Amino acid sequence: MRRFSDDFPILSQDNNGKRLVYLDNGATTQKPQQVLDAVNRYYLTENANPHRGVYDLAMRATDAHENSRAAVAKFIGAPEDSVIFTQNTSEGLNLIAYSYGRAFLKPGDEVLIYVAEHHSNLVPWQWVAKTTGAELKYLYPDENGRLTVEELDKKINERTKVVAVAHVSNVLGLETPVEEIVKRAHAVGAVVVLDIAQSVAHMPLDLVKLDVDFAALSGHKIYAPMGVGAVYGKKALLEKMPPFLSGGDMIAAVHEYRTTYAEVPRKFEAGTRNVGGEVGLAAAMEYVSSVGWDTIVSQEEALIAQTLEGMNVLPYVKVYGEATAAGRHGVISFNIDDVHPHDVATILDSDGVCIRAGHHCAQPLMEHLGIGSCCRASFALYNTEEDVQALLQGLKHVREVMGLGS
């Protein structure tokens, strides 16, 4: 079988004298040679300021920009003219919250979000609620860490104007019931904002079919460079929204005291864009497609199942969210009894294993779970059974080092 890790040069290095086992993919993924080459090729042969020159090179840069948009659109199941390039998910969610929220929310309206949201799908809504007088309401998981239909039915009502949720929680790793959310939200005239930062690299997406109104992603979590991301929005909504940032490139005509804006999506792309990053994002999505969803999904599911099996027999490991592979994508969060996550991460690091420890930018969820922080192992298409074994061995090692027996 092809070893996908061979495509990722960084993975061949050592970590503290051990084989590097990278299990912090929820934070950011490594980049394959194919992506690095595509970015390099753009700067070596096509770079100019798109939309700003009439010469051939500038046309080629414009093509690189627009072709990347087409590739991203196709990958997420969206029409080309509904995809806006951003820096990352955070910028995308800010765009949606400020541009849509500030224009259309008013006192008495409700914005409904999940308590498991990443701060970047939470703080902007707090702020928008505060400035518009709308009320921020929360959905909570059940005791298995799942967002249930009953909870949706309890919270979605005719005052609900926005429902903003992560497709997959970056802590719980569990998929939210998007179809059910969309059905209920649309029935009361609310829009659905889907944070696909943690799902886009782990499952095929068809945003038009899902019928969400907005979505946001980060390229760096799907094997692309940092500093590029995308927003999807239904065209009709994007057209009636005011711009987010203003200035160069997002205009049609500027006069001393008034401006008309460019067409969507350019209306939302102020200033010179990260075209090299966009090319990298398109190349990353092409790379994922070339590996194939069947391979990625079955391989990652098998690794997650093995990890959970291994954790479930260690009495001192507690997994957050139902400890099954069903409906779980990419992420397992856990704690070790009597050991702080920070110490777990340091000791695993000495074994070559990189995991994340902390609040994962989801402090309200930590509060809800009654913990200050936790450990998170998160997977990508290059991870292997060996990586899982290294993690599980490492967990036993943690207990020994802390003088707690294994």
Added chain:
Amino acid sequence: MDLKELYSQIITENSRSTRNRRPVPGATISLEGVNPSCGDDITLQLRVEDGVVQDAGFIGSGCAISQASASLMIDDIIGKTEEEARRLIKLFFGMIKGEADGDELDDLEDAAALQGISHTPARVKCAVLAWHTLEEALDGKQPEEF
């Protein structure tokens, strides 16, 4: 990375010890210190009278390094003058930066077990949290109100 040095018995045991983990009756100073990156959170309480730290304790939660450091620091400063406490803080910071070594560290007593942190930059913040909070407390820093 030398785990034995980083997680020596002094550190693992003191991280769980309850000896200094208590509110201080009649505290004259109480100050919280946090590490936003990892969530270490301690509230240091001191009863300072006539320039002497008569009593000290802490409450909080966090990693073994931050908790052991707080507890060992409190062992060091009870009964000391403010001036002596400040000298120990300087000495501790010097040790973490790799500038103080050997016999010099005797005055830190068991807190010298944290010397290994000087080779683990990712955990320096954890080790210095209590000491940094103590310094701010002695400087008269007030908790910020929001």
